[in-house]
Amino acid sequence: MAPAVFHILIALADQPLHGYGIMLDIAERSGGKVKLSPGTLYGSIKQMLEDGLIEEVAVRSAADDERRRYYRLTREGREAARQEMARMSALLNHARLTSLRSNEG
Amino acid sequence: MRVKRSERIYRRLLRLYPGEFRDEYGQEMTLLFRARATDGLLRLWFQVLGDLLFHAPREHWSAMKQDVRYAVRQMRRDPGFGAAVTVTLAVGIGGTTAVFSVFQAVLLAPLPYEEAGQLVRLYQHEADKPATRTYLTGAYFSVLREEATSFEAVAALANYRETAADLVIDGRPQRIRGLRVTSDYFHTLRSGLSFGSGFERGDEMDVRRGSSVGSRRVVLSSTLWRSSFGQDPSVVGSTIRLNGEPYEIVGVAPDGFEDPVVGPVDVWAPYGLGRDTDPENNSLTVIGRLKKGVSLEQAREELSSLSRAMRERWPAVRLSAVDAVALRDDLVAPARGPLNLLLIAVGLVLLVACVNVANLLLARATGRIDEFAVRQALGAGQRRLVRQMLVESLVLASLGGLLGLVLASIAVSVLRVLGEDAVPRLKEVAFDPVVLGFAALVTVGTALVFGSVPALRFGYSAPVSALRQRSRTTGSRAQGRLRSGLAAVQLALALTLLTGAGVLLASFYRLQQVDLGFQVDDVLTFEVNLPSARYDAARRAAFHEELARHLRTIPGVVAAGGISFLPATGSYHGWNTSILSGPKAGTQVTKQDGFNIQQRTVSGDLFAALRIPLIAGRTFDARDHADAPARAVVSANFARTAFPAMPFNAVVGQRIAAGGRPPLEIVGVVGDVVLDVYGTPSLVVYHPHAQFARDRNWTLAQVVTTRLAPERVLAEVGTVVAASDPELAVYRAVALPDVLGRGTKRERFALVLLATFAGVCLLLATVGLYGVLSYAVRQRRQEIGIRIALGATGAHVRLAVLRLASIPLGAGLVAGALGALLLGRWLTSLAFGISPSDPRIVVAAAAILTATALVAAWLPARRAARIEPRIAIQEG
Numbered sequence: 001m002a003p004a005v006f007h008i009l010i011a012l013a014d015q016p017l018h019g020y021g022i023m024l025d026i027a028e029r030s031g032g033k034v035k036l037s038p039g040t041l042y043g044s045i046k047q048m049l050e051d052g053l054i055e056e057v058a059v060r061s062a063a064d065d066e067r068r069r070y071y072r073l074t075r076e077g078r079e080a081a082r083q084e085m086a087r088m089s090a091l092l093n094h095a096r097l098t099s100l101r102s103n104e105g
Numbered sequence: 106m107r108v109k110r111s112e113r114i115y116r117r118l119l120r121l122y123p124g125e126f127r128d129e130y131g132q133e134m135t136l137l138f139r140a141r142a143t144d145g146l147l148r149l150w151f152q153v154l155g156d157l158l159f160h161a162p163r164e165h166w167s168a169m170k171q172d173v174r175y176a177v178r179q180m181r182r183d184p185g186f187g188a189a190v191t192v193t194l195a196v197g198i199g200g201t202t203a204v205f206s207v208f209q210a211v212l213l214a215p216l217p218y219e220e221a222g223q224l225v226r227l228y229q230h231e232a233d234k235p236a237t238r239t240y241l242t243g244a245y246f247s248v249l250r251e252e253a254t255s256f257e258a259v260a261a262l263a264n265y266r267e268t269a270a271d272l273v274i275d276g277r278p279q280r281i282r283g284l285r286v287t288s289d290y291f292h293t294l295r296s297g298l299s300f301g302s303g304f305e306r307g308d309e310m311d312v313r314r315g316s317s318v319g320s321r322r323v324v325l326s327s328t329l330w331r332s333s334f335g336q337d338p339s340v341v342g343s344t345i346r347l348n349g350e351p352y353e354i355v356g357v358a359p360d361g362f363e364d365p366v367v368g369p370v371d372v373w374a375p376y377g378l379g380r381d382t383d384p385e386n387n388s389l390t391v392i393g394r395l396k397k398g399v400s401l402e403q404a405r406e407e408l409s410s411l412s413r414a415m416r417e418r419w420p421a422v423r424l425s426a427v428d429a430v431a432l433r434d435d436l437v438a439p440a441r442g443p444l445n446l447l448l449i450a451v452g453l454v455l456l457v458a459c460v461n462v463a464n465l466l467l468a469r470a471t472g473r474i475d476e477f478a479v480r481q482a483l484g485a486g487q488r489r490l491v492r493q494m495l496v497e498s499l500v501l502a503s504l505g506g507l508l509g510l511v512l513a514s515i516a517v518s519v520l521r522v523l524g525e526d527a528v529p530r531l532k533e534v535a536f537d538p539v540v541l542g543f544a545a546l547v548t549v550g551t552a553l554v555f556g557s558v559p560a561l562r563f564g565y566s567a568p569v570s571a572l573r574q575r576s577r578t579t580g581s582r583a584q585g586r587l588r589s590g591l592a593a594v595q596l597a598l599a600l601t602l603l604t605g606a607g608v609l610l611a612s613f614y615r616l617q618q619v620d621l622g623f624q625v626d627d628v629l630t631f632e633v634n635l636p637s638a639r640y641d642a643a644r645r646a647a648f649h650e651e652l653a654r655h656l657r658t659i660p661g662v663v664a665a666g667g668i669s670f671l672p673a674t675g676s677y678h679g680w681n682t683s684i685l686s687g688p689k690a691g692t693q694v695t696k697q698d699g700f701n702i703q704q705r706t707v708s709g710d711l712f713a714a715l716r717i718p719l720i721a722g723r724t725f726d727a728r729d730h731a732d733a734p735a736r737a738v739v740s741a742n743f744a745r746t747a748f749p750a751m752p753f754n755a756v757v758g759q760r761i762a763a764g765g766r767p768p769l770e771i772v773g774v775v776g777d778v779v780l781d782v783y784g785t786p787s788l789v790v791y792h793p794h795a796q797f798a799r800d801r802n803w804t805l806a807q808v809v810t811t812r813l814a815p816e817r818v819l820a821e822v823g824t825v826v827a828a829s830d831p832e833l834a835v836y837r838a839v840a841l842p843d844v845l846g847r848g849t850k851r852e853r854f855a856l857v858l859l860a861t862f863a864g865v866c867l868l869l870a871t872v873g874l875y876g877v878l879s880y881a882v883r884q885r886r887q888e889i890g891i892r893i894a895l896g897a898t899g900a901h902v903r904l905a906v907l908r909l910a911s912i913p914l915g916a917g918l919v920a921g922a923l924g925a926l927l928l929g930r931w932l933t934s935l936a937f938g939i940s941p942s943d944p945r946i947v948v949a950a951a952a953i954l955t956a957t958a959l960v961a962a963w964l965p966a967r968r969a970a971r972i973e974p975r976i977a978i979q980e981g
Binding site: 040046 | 163
């Protein structure tokens with residue numbers, strides 16, 4: 001799974017967001033280190049829509065610009081995110097059992 | 106301010122994404138760009154450029170992939186349709202590619218010599234009369250070689266000479282092709298010898314007085330060196346016997362080297378230019394290589410100023426001007442007309458194929474209106490649909506192109522056989538990158554042509570109107586008109602090609618009807634070469650008379666004789682002839698006065714063998730031996746020209762002089778024979794070989810007339826020749842009709858191809874018309890049903906459908922006739938005895954087209970008349 005896709009899945013895990021919102025969310029969680037470019041962001045969104053990981057939502061707040069579309073996770077998306085999470089944490093656990101954990105190495 | 110401008114630039118750069126992607130996300134991406142712009146433009150631009158470099162192409166690729174996948178799925182759903190389109194396109198693309206490959210190899214590709222663009226051919230002609238152009242004289246050639254500064258090198262080829270020679274290796278004779286050339290020949294063609302040093306200027310001094318034979322040295326072709334000398338490099342310096350005379354081998358030509366004018370040659374020998382000083386003996390083919398940086402125009406200017414100087418030197422010479430033309434253009438000139446015509450014709454076939462496919466796609470697109478409307482309603486942009494359709498076209502065209510390449514490779518091998526002797530350089534035809542590129546270009550172009558019609562028709566209509574179109578007849582009427590128009594285009598193109606084929610057919614028929622003045626059926630011809638070493642003039646004279654007598658003893662043989670050059674195969678020995686008696690005594694019959702004056706040396710019963718009628722006096726016989734008074738027989742045309750107003754009986758006994766022989770007494774007048782297969786008249790003086798054998802070792806074409814098929818006496822002929830001398834070989838045995846057939850090969854080639862193209866076009870156009878009418882009948886089932894219910898008879902209905910056909914047919918006939926007039930321009934060089942726009946041909950072609958179109962219309966008409974009203978109305 002591409003890092004950008006996982007980032008987007010995480011951003012959408014708890015609330016539907018529009019594209020800009022996703023970008024802001026990712027930037028916030030990473031302490032401003034990860035800022036997706038427009039091409040990466042929307043290219044990934046398009047691909048994820050086609051793969052059925054996310055879907056558009058009809059609900060949007062009145063204050064928002066009507067041109068913005070909101071996305072949320074589908075069941076498949078949530079499942080894919082979980083699997084990725086499990087894979088990464090397993091990987092992390094493996095890493096923690098090595099000398100990488102201690103600072104001396 | 107800077108942010109605003111950046112945003113504007115960004116919005117413009119978004120155009121690099123596919124349209125759908127931009128429609129979908131463009132605005133949001135711009136918003137995001139604006140939001141991000143606040144925390145550092147530089148970093149943002151850096152990221153965005155990466156986007157444009159990587160993401161934009163990826164989006165294009167993924168959109169394309171989807172379209173192709175979709176197209177393939179569509180085709181799987183309807184394999185019959187896919188196959189019909191693929192085959193139709195393959196015929197068009199394959200045919201076009203095949204003809205283009207010939208066109209490119211013959212007319213466009215450089216000759217197979219280094220810097221071939223610098224090669225030119227030189228001609229001599231009368232000042233201000235370029236049409237009189239002919240070979241160069243040795244005298245002119247010598248001056249040009251010394252004085253013209255435009256050329257790096259010039260060379261003369263004595264290719265008018267009898268070029269065959271007998272090479273005996275280990276007692277086994279073989280007939281080989283020789284060519285006499287001046288010393289700079291290989292240098293002019295920039296073809297360095299593989300071995301040996303070749304010829305020198307000194308080799309051009311002739312050994313024998315009065316002949317053009319230079320030093321007895323030869324350069325071998327690499328083919329002969331391989332086949333007869335075992336590729337032994339040490340042959341250089343050794344001696345071979347040609348026609349019984351010793352020749353020193355001074356070199357081996359490079360691999361694959363051929364003479365540009367005469368083609369494959371086995372040995373080259375020096376031409377004895379030294380004594381060829383006659384300024385009026387135009388006999389040399391001259392080629393030159395321009396110096397680097399000198400243009401053809403500059404060279405021609407220099408030649409024309411040199412011509413002026415030579416006119417002062419030889420004031421009596423009429424053909425005083427010298428001109429140069431690009432060698433390639435000169436060599437391929439006879440093929441240019443036919444090939445231009447065929448490329449245009451095959452282009453028309455491709456166009457008809459495109460129209461056919463467009464028509465098929467239109468019909469299918471109608472069936473897919475629902476699909477398009479639904480997809481559009483679901484948000485697929487118009488651009489998307491148009492591109493989708495174009496990609497489908499491209500996929501179909503690519504399949505057609507691939508199959509077309511297969512067809513083209515087959516067609517090329519057929520063309521090679523058909524075009525033998527008709528088109529020069531045919532051996533060089535190959536599927537090189539240029540041809541493949543052309544095929545790819547044609548394929549893409551084809552897809553755009555046939556794909557744009559349905560794309561424009563359906564891609565840009567709003568969904569609602571598309572759905573409405575389906576339910577109402579107005580839309581389908583409009584489409585019917587479009588398809589009917591396309592059918593008219595096809596019919597017009599078919600008529601154009603049919604007319605062209607008709608003109609060629611009529612021309613070819615007339616060519617066959619030309620009265621040659623002699624009989625060609627049941628005649629076998631062959632050559633026998635007598636080695637000079639063993640046969641002196643007396644023995645040669647005796648041999649030929651005896652050979653004719655022996656051949657006559659073969660069962661089935663009627664008459665036999667020999668002639669120095671067969672009639673109707675072109676001009677040969679056009680020597681001037683002096684008139685020594687009669688009203689025009691003291692004057693000459695010369696080629697320069699526009700007479701096709703020809704000299705022939707004959708043996709045996711030549712006139713009987715060719716069945717040339719005797720008009721007055723007698724033909725040659727035993728009385729005309731070497732020691733008898735010099736005699737000649739002349740043709741009726743010659744008698745009329747040299748002795749005007751005299752009866753033929755009175756011409757017998759008159760005196761003329763020609764060919765350096767003593768004054769000749771005319772002993773007979775015979776019927777006229779033509780100069781070439783086009784029926785060009787000629788004036789002929791015949792010399793008895795027995796009296797002329799001393800002049801040179803004549804290669805006489807032996808002519809044997811039989812009551813049986815010529816091939817059946819061939820074995821006996823071999824026996825007879827071997828009986829008189831076992832070392833002699835029967836060479837070039839061919840039935841006379843085949844010899845003459847070579848003269849019409851060009852016409853036959855163009856005729857066969859154009860007729861094929863016309864046939865394919867007619868077939869496609871007929872299928873197209875049939876499709877249009879079937880569609881119309883299907884669309885109007887209900888209407889027709891109601892009419893039948895209201896009392897219309899079957900005849901009425903059939904007539905109504907035929908009337909539908911009459912619109913495209915009528916339009917096609919008018920446009921096609923105009924097209925035929927345009928095509929006529931390219932037909933003139935091939936038309937013989939008929940105008941390319943002969944109305945009879947146009948009418949005949951129109952009749953064929955109409956008849957075929959009626960057949961195509963009859964089937965749907967019959968189907969319409971059989972519609973069951975109740976069922977048709979219920980369906981609606």
